[in-house]
Amino acid sequence: MFTISLHGIRITALVGVFPEEKKVPNSFEVDAELTAAEEAPFMDYGELQKMASAVFESGLDTLEDCCKALLDRMHKKYPQATSGTVTIRKYTLPFGSPVRYAQVQLARTWS
DSSP states (O other), rough: EEEEEEEEEEEEEEOOGGGGGGGGGGGEEEEEEEEETTTTTOOOOHHHHHHHHHTTTTTTOOOHHHHHHHHHHHHHHTTEEEEEEEEEEEEEOTOOOOOOOOEEEEEEEOO
């Protein structure tokens, strides 16, 4: 099995459920990973970066929705993948508490 992954894709976007998150862009970091059989066709990790950016530009409100949308796009583009994982970190939280980041992760296995 081969695993291709990108770590620390940096994105600035208007994603969030609070009104201020719709006005002031936030900083995010995305990790995207796909696994496929050794003999599977090539998967372009540069495409993963483009997909991540497109998801954050699509107007979604939550990190959970962004994870789902990115995994859906990844699997649609690379149906030979047997599993995928998306992790998103958000560095500025609207409640003012000193937290390094919030993180959401979604993993899927496909047959």
